[in-house]
Amino acid sequence: MVLSAILDTSILIAAISTREQHHLQAAAVLREFGQGELTLPITILSETMSLIGSRHGVSLQREVLDRIMASGVAVLPVGTQVLARAREIDGAYADAGFGFADSTLLACCEELRVARVLSLDRRLACYRPTFAPGLEILP
Amino acid sequence: MPMKKTMMYLEEEMHAYLAQEASRRGISMAEIAREAIAQYRTQSAERPTPGIAAVIGLIDTPGPPTNDAERVDELLGEYYAPSGAWDREHGLVGDS
Numbered sequence: 691m692v693l694s695a696i697l698d699t700s701i702l703i704a705a706i707s708t709r710e711q712h713h714l715q716a717a718a719v720l721r722e723f724g725q726g727e728l729t730l731p732i733t734i735l736s737e738t739m740s741l742i743g744s745r746h747g748v749s750l751q752r753e754v755l756d757r758i759m760a761s762g763v764a765v766l767p768v769g770t771q772v773l774a775r776a777r778e779i780d781g782a783y784a785d786a787g788f789g790f791a792d793s794t795l796l797a798c799c800e801e802l803r804v805a806r807v808l809s810l811d812r813r814l815a816c817y818r819p820t821f822a823p824g825l826e827i828l829p
Numbered sequence: 830m831p832m833k834k835t836m837m838y839l840e841e842e843m844h845a846y847l848a849q850e851a852s853r854r855g856i857s858m859a860e861i862a863r864e865a866i867a868q869y870r871t872q873s874a875e876r877p878t879p880g881i882a883a884v885i886g887l888i889d890t891p892g893p894p895t896n897d898a899e900r901v902d903e904l905l906g907e908y909y910a911p912s913g914a915w916d917r918e919h920g921l922v923g924d925s
Contacts, residue, residue: 704898707888717885744908757883
């Protein structure tokens with residue numbers, strides 16, 4: 691069975707660093723997905739790069755980017771339509787406090803009609819997609 | 830097999846090697862180029878794409894456990910805060 695999922699910053703950060711509390715869980719869930727099954731919104735990549743750069747420096751940031759680019763993960767551009775959808779989500783779920791990056795991730799779920807997100811952020815589960823009963827947040 | 834003519838520029842040293850190798854083997858330089866391209870294509874096809882698992886454990890530094898993954902917004906907020914680390918690293922405020 692082909693799985694599809696969208697990657698969040700939290701799962702990447704946890705998988706990349708062995709010191710992270712949820713490293714093993716994050717690593718295990720990433721290993722469940724094969725080539726062509728994962729999508730990374732460009733906004734989430736940007737957030738991930740920013741965090742790694744700020745915490746670990748530009749050298750590791752470059753190494754992570756190289757590996758992501760070589761991984762076969764689809765990096766999804768975020769155009770004005772997705773941004774408009776993200777703004778709607780951000781407004782409709784203001785109490786959840788998703789913020790810009792998470793709102794674009796949820797808009798990408800709508801764009802691709804993918805209801806599975808790899809994330810440690812349980813807040814995302816409160817989002818109700820238009821195309822599915824709910825989001826599946828793994829692990 | 831039908832062929833298509835093309836032209837390419839080679840560094841002088843690479844050109845000299847190609848000419849020498851062609852002479853040694855008694856074949857054309859183009860034949861060696863075709864062999865090399867075919868070999869490259871085979872190797873590329875056999876080389877597995879590493880997949881996202883290639884990022885796992887990339888940062889493996891000793892130290893206490895961290896929880897950055899669940900503090901992304903907070904950590905970036907601190908980093909980019911006025912007079913924060915970003916400002917200091919870019920000379921926008923003096924070290925204090």
